[in-house]
Amino acid sequence: MKTTIKQSPLSHHKIPGKEESAMTHQECTYRWTGIDKQSYLLSLILFLIPFVGAVYVLANVSIYLLLTFIGVYVLVNIFQAGACVGCPYRGKFCPAIFGVYFSNVISSIIYRNRTFERRFFNMNANLASITSIVVLLFPIYWLALSGWYYAVGYLVFLTAYWFLFSSFFCLKCSYSDTCPGGRTAHKLYKK
DSSP: OOOOOOOOTTTTSOOTTOOGGGOOHHHHOOOOOHHHHHHHHHHHHHHHHHHHHHHHHHHHHOHHHHHHHHHHHHHHHHHHHHHTTTOTTTTSOOOOGGGTTHHHHHHHHHTTTOOOOHHHHHHHHHHHHHHHHHHHHTTHHHHHHHOHHHHHHHHHHHHHHHHHHIIIIITTOTTTTTSHHHHHHHHHHTO
């Protein structure tokens, strides 16, 4: 019987004295501390305030707008679940950006037996990125109709959240060299 070693998407990390092909996620995975987890929950406030505000405004304008907004957010989580295949945090604590924490749980259920494949990852990561942008931009028009300051506040909170998240969590994450957001953070902060 032939034995094959499944190569990790993180296998390009160099660990002294180890063969690249024999590396596993566990050998190079950052372990999130209690402070990291608490900081993640606190940072989500900057995301949840505008998100819940958008839900409130959309619900007052039309239930169909609200359902569309929530439906696209669910799609983001489903596409992100496909991108989570191969992530060392899948099924465990994962400081997912924009609260797509459910993706890692969804991934561990529907893609339980799937291994990392670059093509599958790229397709899901691109679709997750596109739908993330759609869900984040979707409520701006209706927020502006309710008051321009709501739209400005929404964008300020989300921008502050992204910079906080990318500088604190992306740079520590063991999957950040694979994830599009993590790669952007590394370029931004030149790490």
